Amino acid sequence: MVKAITSGFTQIRLEDFVDIAIIAFFLYKLIILTKETRAFQLLKGIAFLFVAAIISETLQLQTLSWVLNSVLASGIVVLAVLFQPELRRALEHIGRGKIFNNGLLQNFKPEENEIVSEMQLAIMSLAKRRVGALIVIEQRTGLGDIIATGTRIDGIISAPLIENIFEPNTPLHDGAVIIRDGAIVAAACFLPLAEDIAVARELGTRHRAALGVSSVSDSVTIVVSEETGVISFAREGKLVRYIDQKALHDLLESIFVGKEAAGTLNIFKRRAKHEK
Known part of the structure; x- marks a missing residue:
């Protein structure tokens, strides 16, 4: 999986930039939705595993690369279970048309x-x-x-x-x-x-x-x-x-x-x- 991602950088088209921009937008919204929850710590751990998989693939550490890729490949099902409250909340936001609302509150707070x-x-x-x-x-x-x-x-x-x-x-x-x-x-x-x-x-x-x-x-x-x-x-x-x-x-x-x-x-x- 990681090898397929890294090999894709050899030929980049305009459509690829649009594709990356859309994915980046949804990743950003996912981070915003999970930042206020305990699941955000888990999300950081998954990001660490993904980076480690890319590094192991680059350095040709075959055993470590196989283990990390196997974990990431089955991670979608695990994420669906662990992030169930956050996924439900994200779908509710989309359904209510609030996906573009960052939800930031501008409050005047005392010293x-x-x-x-x-x-x-x-x-x-x-x-x-x-x-x-x-x-x-x-x-x-x-x-x-x-x-x-x-x-x-x-x-x-x-x-x-x-x-x-x-x-x-x-x-x-x-x-x-x-x-x-x-x-x-x-x-x-x-x-x-x-x-x-x-x-x-x-x-x-x-x-x-x-x-x-x-x-x-x-x-x-x-x-x-x-x-x-x-x-x-x-x-x-x-x-x-x-x-x-x-x-x-x-x-x-x-x-x-x-x-x-x-x-x-x-x-x-x-x-x-x-x-x-």
């Missing part, structure tokens, strides 16, 4: 320090009143598939907005808030639950959900317990509980401002091995 202040104020207030909360902060791994399960907000981060979302008996209080690029993009989102039976027995649904999403992504999830008002955060599939105001501030600052707070990182390393 990073203001985000830290507003989130800290909201979380401490929720904890004081023992109002349950679940806030997921997206990092490099896209959470578009999780965002799709909730209600789009696309709002500026503010303490009143966060508190109103989690106010009991309101339409959006049951579920997670997703924060991306300094904005609240969705609320009432469903998260995957931790599968560890021991963890499931000990903790509530919010904590299990925080552990679940942190196990499948690099997100940071903050939890407020409605029973005790205790603040916790989950990262890398591990849970740290009993976070005070200073540790919360350091955590938020390390995420939004980029200042690595040694105190919070030490707490995470020290407690992670005891609390999962």
Whole structure:
């Protein structure tokens, strides 16, 4: 397969440029559609295999080339299974005539320090009143598939907005808030639950959900317990509980401002091995 592609560059016609441009356009749209999901990481892995196959073909590494070509040849069926949600979403976009819409939002966002202040104020207030909360902060791994399960907000981060979302008996209080690029993009989102039976027995649904999403992504999830008002955060599939105001501030600052707070990182390393 790769050999056929590389040999095709010997004679290039005008039609070939048009052909390549069309393929490039659809590849670009595929990347845009999957960029906001966890499947984007898998797509990068497939691209790496494709490049490796071309290199092995060029260097005439026959065994490696055969293995990689076999994997890529059967990859279409695998992709259809693994990318089923993304393919469905792509077809929906085409059906709605939105294939040319890049979907980029132009929002005015507050400064990073203001985000830290507003989130800290909201979380401490929720904890004081023992109002349950679940806030997921997206990092490099896209959470578009999780965002799709909730209600789009696309709002500026503010303490009143966060508190109103989690106010009991309101339409959006049951579920997670997703924060991306300094904005609240969705609320009432469903998260995957931790599968560890021991963890499931000990903790509530919010904590299990925080552990679940942190196990499948690099997100940071903050939890407020409605029973005790205790603040916790989950990262890398591990849970740290009993976070005070200073540790919360350091955590938020390390995420939004980029200042690595040694105190919070030490707490995470020290407690992670005891609390999962």
